[in-house]
Amino acid sequence: MLVPVEWLREYCDPPLSTEELAARLTLTGTKDERSFRYGAKKPDHLVVGFVRSVAQHPNADRLRVCTVDVGEAEPVTIVCGAPNVAAGQTVAVARPGAELPDGRTLTAAKLRGIVSEGMILSEDELALGSDHSGILVLAQGPTPGTPLSEVLPSGTDVIEFEITPNRPDCLGIYGIAREAHASTAAPLAAPPWSDDPGTFSGDAGGVKVTVECPDLCPRFTARVFDQVTIGESPLWLKARLLAAGMRPISNVVDSTNYAMLLSGQPLHAFDLDRVAGAELTIRRARAGETLETLDGQVRELDSDLVVIDDADGPTSIAAIMGGARSEVSDSTTRILLEAANWDGANIQRSALRLGLRSEASARFEKGLSPGQTLEALAVTTKLLIDLCGARVLPGTIDVGGPGPDAPQLTLQPDRVNRLLGSEIPSERCEEILAALGFDVLEVDGALRVHVPHFRRRDVTREVDLIEEVARIDGLDRLPATLPPRNGAAGLLTQPQRLRRLAEDALAARGLSEIVGWSFADPALLDRLRLPAGDRMRNVVTIDNPLSQSLSIMRPTLLASLLDAARYNVSRDVDDVRIFESGTVYRAADVLADEHHALGVLLTGAAAPASWRGGPRHEADFFAAKGLLEAVLGIAGVEFSLERTDWAFLYPGRSAAVLAGEQRLGFIGELHPGVAALWELGATAVWALDLGLVAGAAASTTAYKAFASFPALREDLAIVVPETVAVGDVIATVRAAGGRDLETVELFDVYAGEQVLPGHVSLALHLEFRADDRTLTDDEVATERAAIAKALAERHGGELRA
Amino acid sequence: MTALDRIAELQREAEAAIAGATDPKQLEGLRLHYLGRKSELPMLLRGVGSLDPSQRVAVGSAGNQTRKQLEAMISAREAELAGGEIGERLDISLPGSPPAPTGHLHLITETRRDIEDVFLGLGFSIAEGPEVEHVEYNFDALNTDLTHPSRARTDTFYIDDATVLRVHTSPVQVRAMIAQPPPLYVIAPGRVYRPDNDATHTPQFHQIEGLAVDDGVTLADLKGTLLAFARQIFGEDREVLLRPHYFPFTEPSVEVDVSCFNCASGYLRDGSLCPLCKGSGWLEVLGAGMVDPNVFAYVKDYGYDPESVTGFAFGMGIERIAMLRHGIPDLRLYFDNDLRFLRQFGAR
């Protein structure tokens, strides 16, 4: 809401600069969004001038050379291009040094050989209107040299305030003045509606108003005027409208807008001679009904919209847009002036649906008080009489009335301090509430509070009164304390701790964490080659997505990992090593089946190259498996892989990750067909359900004593058929090696000339250690024989010499 | 001269000779001279048995120690004399190998953890809840009017009429209250959704909300808690400014500004306007307030009597906090996941 400060100060004028006032109101809840200067930057060097004579410029057809009295010893010469300048006019003059609204600073300048010692101003140049066809001619009277600001509103500071939705009473200048009064203790002038030239007895020219939908129109008030003369508004009024961001139109429309800006209540003026039958009916529109609005558009209506009918049918969409038929025009002489109260939520929906938001609908949608209608009517009545020569007919139409009285509330001052942690005395509470327009009476130490009509929706409970006290007394005066924290612990849960550990483990191994979109394209499911009936096809679908390509919730982290990989690869990053820790979603009977997943994607090289050379490790299955082992090792989860073909993974290079029987996730190389869709080469991925990992994680581990007897080390070379899984060989070695076999490490896998075709040679490093004695070579030889026997029996394996 | 004195004398003498040796042959001679089978020190050690019992241990231990030290000195001097061969110079400017690359947490994760840690330290626990949420928990339980515009399909993603993508993490607070009677101190970090998409809004973003319900929790307690937060996240000298505001789920409601860490009262050293706070000296950081009695009324049956309990709640955007701390110019950078962005933060 734009508030011209000059206008505000008419009602409350605290001894503060604009900046200080804005800061003070911000602290009490009316936030200063920005402030600026409207019109002349400062009043200096702008004066009233009297044109003594006008002569043709010798060197330019369009220019005139004027002699202007500006209150100095000698008149000054001013070159002027306006066609309407004439001797004998009183005019607005800018002297050198003046700062004009458009930002120019005037200097004495030579125009076609003649020095002009200033400028005679137009309405436009003073930001008082849009007229730049000629200079502004002032009423005769003021002495030349009088500062222009004493005659004209030549400029004002404007503050734009953010008004919270609970405070529609602050959508008018007087409401802001009341806040300024409460916040600064500067006196508040009587409300502008206290002087109402209208009356309440009489038939208001016989106009009839019927409200068929009182739920949507709780109150409809109106007055009738005749002898109206349509014309331009006076400069002071135009200046205020412009500074408040509204365009002047005509004295009648400007009067209604001025009253709206002042009171917060919008009004509408009908040309009564064009209201058929001199009657209005307020009703819900019929579905399919159409209406041509003021902007020339034909609009289709529905039963949520409210229309205003005269005897010939609909004239306007209530509270949103007038109709062309009964609009005030230059020839209007009789006016029906309406101020009504509407259901805010309905107006909001309607304005949104029609795409028509205006200063008026923006106020109505906040839910105004029915009491504001008569206030706005009073202000406008006075303006129409003063500015348009109108005569108000006796009587005020009032359908609906003011509604029920606001309930009386009780405020216990000790409850104020108990909620705020403050020490505000009862008298201060009383003072604050009274300044805000509440009627307060102290009864037995408690405050009996009567809520004014304009706060009826917002203040309904004791706690609402406490808020009023808190904000006006000043939150800056509150101490900063900490809550008692009874029973507070401040610990991460085990799954939360594990999540951090897992993320840190991957980052510590050189991976970068991404944060992807939860939204995915339904086409993802086909791109991942998911078969019909796959669990991941069971997606959560958004009913009103931003676009079709963002219409499902990702069923797997692969969605965002692949997108991020493509993004970087397409920007010439060859090696991408990333992970994501986030939620994935599948449809469920109630809400969704969500779990926190951890996913890894590697493409390019699995590790940065060393200057010492050495083989380049590709981002393959085993690179991914190393990271999987690291994360599950940190979690203390014993896991196994079960060969499983996933649709989106490379057949034969993919597996399910298991902890016992529990499936934790998948690992594998991406199917080349899938990788190609994301423009990726060989890519390895895995993803785990971290919730399940947390469930399988080891709890506190007990200490296990370790022996100090020396170990016996032994290397084994085993040849097995290549169809045998290395993991099985190791398991056999472990089982056969007995309890003294401490370590089994695979350090080479070889297939080639040295071994039989179809076979592979494995090199294992074994360590034997007993916890109660030093093992002998003989004992180890026995174990070695047992291992050889088991390998032969189980896998057809053979020890090499 | 006692045996101990003699050992010390031998050690001094031998050390000087070893240090002065200039070739390996000379060293070998010294070894024989001082440590050889028939030299004085070993003889002395062998004769310990004939000493007075009170001296045996001291002499034996001193002799052995001297022998070990002299052996080590001779080896060291040998290595020194072999000099040129072991002292090969490395190009120490070469990078480490194999490389141990630094990885990174995402800036949102790093910032979230920083904020979590502040509140963990203050005694808050971390509560979590579903992102696909009941309309009831997302709106009704939080005193959101049935006609409130935030419920509109232009402002909320719907799954069906009764299910939404949560627009804030506040429903987690409701769930936390249902799960546990007061006293309750929780923060709820997480992902939330609103259908906006421009330079200042992304359709998904991250919030951290907090809730404290206990005996006599006050607005002053909220101020102190947020002051502690501001100082740990933005620096020791920060102040907080509470401005009255409006939220349906709190009463009184406040917006909280933190004094700008980039300038002094809005101006930089060179006198220009601070670009971060745009000259105001304050940064708008979060919304907060005292829990509205209507919110407690919703969970009344779980031990939250609106007549007797009080509490405060607050909520902030993680992206915004990170943006302020690190000067992130555009929200979309968070979700592009460009490695050149990711690698700037969260090093591990």
Ligand SMILES: [Zn+2]
């Ligand atoms: Zn700053």
